[in-house]
Amino acid sequence: MRSTLAAAAAASRLALLRQSRLCAPARRGYASPAGTPPPAEGFMPGVATSRFMKQTTEQALATKGLLGSPGTESKKLNLFQSVNEAMDIALATDQNAVVFGEDVGFGGVFRCTMGLQEKYGQDRVFNTPLTEQGLVGFGIGMAAVGHTAIAEIQFADYVFPAFDQIVNEAAKYRYRSGNQFDCGGLTIRMPCMAVGHGGHYHSQSPEAYFAHTPGLKVVVPRSPLQAKGLLLAAIRDPNPVLFMEPKILYRAAVEQVPTGDYTLPIGKAEILREGKDITIVSWGSQLYVLETAIAMAEKEIPGLSVELIDLRSVLPWDVETIEKSVNKTGRLLIAHEAPVTSGFGAEIAATIQERCFLRLESPIQRVCGWDVPFPLVFEKFYVPSAIRCVDGIKRSLNY
Amino acid sequence: MSSVMRPAWRSLSRGCTRLAVSQRFATQLNQQRVAELATSATTPPKGKVLFPGATGSHYTEKLNFQRNVDSIPTYRVLDLDGNVIDKSQDPELSKEVALKMYTSMLTLNAMDLILYEAQRQGRISFYMTSYGEEATHMGSAAALKLDDVVYGQYREAGVLMYRGFTLDEFMNQCYSNALDYGKGRQMPVHYGSKKLNFQTISSPLGTQLPQAAGSAYALKRSGKDACVICYFGEGAASEGDFHAALNIASTTESPALFFCRNNGYAISTPVRDQYRGDGIASRGTGYGMDTVRVDGNDALAVYNVVKEARKRAITESRPVLIEALTYRVGHHSTSDDSSAYRPKSEVSEWIKQDSPMSRFRKYLEKKDWWSQKEEDSFKKDIRAKILKSFAAAEKVKKPPVKYLFTDVYAGEQPWNLKEQEQELHRLMKEHPQHYSTEGYEK
16 A cells, blocks of 8 residues: 555655655554555455446436536546545635645545645645544534534544544534534545455444434445545535545546536435345445445346445435335345444344335345454455355345 | 755755745734744754754753743732732723623622522522632633634633623523523533624533634634634643644644633542643643733733733734633532532632632722622622523423424434434324423424
8 A cells, every 4th residue: 555655646746755754654554464565456356347337428427316517528537536526626616615634735645635735725725733633623613613624534443532522512513502503514534444454443434333423424435426426415515424435445446427516415325236136235345345246146046136225325324215125125135344233234224124024035134344353364254255245145035 | 865864954845844834824924933934944053953843952961851840920910909010911991891890790690699599499400600710701701802702611601791691591591491592402501602602512521622723723714803712621621632722723823712710620629630730821832832821810810811812813823822720619510519529618718818709899999980889789680680580581481392303413304303203293192191291382
């Protein structure tokens, strides 16, 4: 990861500064296990060839739910570039919008804020001291007086120092003041999920912690086109939104993205492929694992028809789409990288069991991370891999 | 030559970075500071270290640990008898402002007494008095403008009162009735007023500090002639948010005044168990902030300090730390009996020897602006007004039950909240004996 980041940076005016930072022992760098550097695209087989990626402008513009002015053109972007483009548009269209966080000034450790400081000035795109509780509190304060604060937590694993500010403050700001004050202008971006070699603190998926907090919205995009539309929606949503970006997709996911200013609806799931035998629900990079798993299962079980749903918003979540699907298929599998116990899969399973009790043909399957801290060298044994998902599909069908 | 091998002071990129970082938040008046920084970055001063982490440091060959530095002095204007010690420090308040400060103190005191008793009688669920800290409230409030945003902790009702929050508004919040702006959702004394630019109080300590920094940054970006004042106790200053806030306000050059009420106790914890440094003020310079310690029982001193701090914050774009030394005369709250951890005599001694109200009253009397007769008549009058307001608030119904589910989100209510609201209505309909809405507005 380091070497690829450095290579990209070398092309920029900021290369020297970047390299000098990389020379220093990085508090939050990656260690590569067994000495072999991971591939630049991460360990995410199937993303590059995914059928869910929009390959043409026509496909991109035909995406369901595009709101605003997507324009008539598109360009090929990876996920960090599309996140960058969303913030670029947000800054250009709202003079009260600012972007800040640790190391965002020079472009961000994942390049998401590249070029924004040069374009919008240092008072609108700036570094904060290394303090998550401080920078989230700072964002709440900006939003409380009507400004638009786009805060970055360097890794979702480091959001916990800001947990109090997010859960006790941001989430309750409007409710407790009787709608006199709010911090709806706040968006908190954070890279999340596994990356192949992130160990305990560069791999976590903390969405379920926040899904338990009324007042927040939690969004996880799966691709560049989705990321741009959902991030712009998050920034403009009148509520505080946590925007979790699957970091393994930053470079690996590439697709045609409309060039205009468009949003995608928060709170709406998307059916990625229709089917009639089983419903599978997931979000973020896990969807590509499932795409592979479905292809494997179809080979083993001729005629298998799977419905795959991208939840997109963990809070509020789209119960209607999933309920409708499960009422049709009679079976449900939920997959997420976070540990299984009290993961968001538990919420979906309990709700769907209540609503679709008479239609369920088999117990709802949850294929998730084990209830352990995210491990380094055991990652492939930890994650809800394609083979585990195939196994889950078969268990559901054979019940 | 790579940048890491170059002597630090010769590194153009480092010099530029420093300059740029300062310029990004520069206002017209601190251009000079920026220029000085730029010069010092390109010429290596003799004996100074070359490391980027502390460019002001000099080398020494003596091994000296830093421990005790002189305690920061406590600024005062009035002596205990209400005399102005140094005439040049008299803010020469108009009679109108001075009397507004004093009568606000009397009003706050009288309201505290009545609402404290009301809690004892079970008529409101909770209360916190401001006894002994009246001068910090009124002295600071008088030095601010209405455009200045206020963040409080919970013991700053006087600031809100000075700004014009009415007795009815206080009572409505404490009674959680239908007229409470907070719609009855928060505990008593968690006031807030959009109109008076006073952000709603929340219970978690210290959380308002970094928020104040953010609001101040936003005010600066808008070019407003206004600052943020953020009140907190010395106990809250032990929270991580205190550190985060002062540091981020300093690096972003945000016009925030951090006003610490150091009253000696955080519930039962004396300051000796809270910190071992020279109070809270000694930390300010560590964050690169203008810092001052003031006699919090001296309304004029507090006024002078906040007025000057406000000016610096706005014109120089910088945060300021103010530590007001005072004493918490009352219990921590109605859930606390302070005699369990401090002798009653300690409290009575304080009241006797240094009351912020009597000090200010003596000053007013010396000016012939106030007398015992006026005192008696005001007290009688305000007590009647408070009781009237109290009785009125008690009669107002609670807010409608629908407010349980609104304002969680702006925009359309999510499906789960809609369903849960319907579920509650079903339960209320089926079990009216357990869910009486008598006393609640429809």
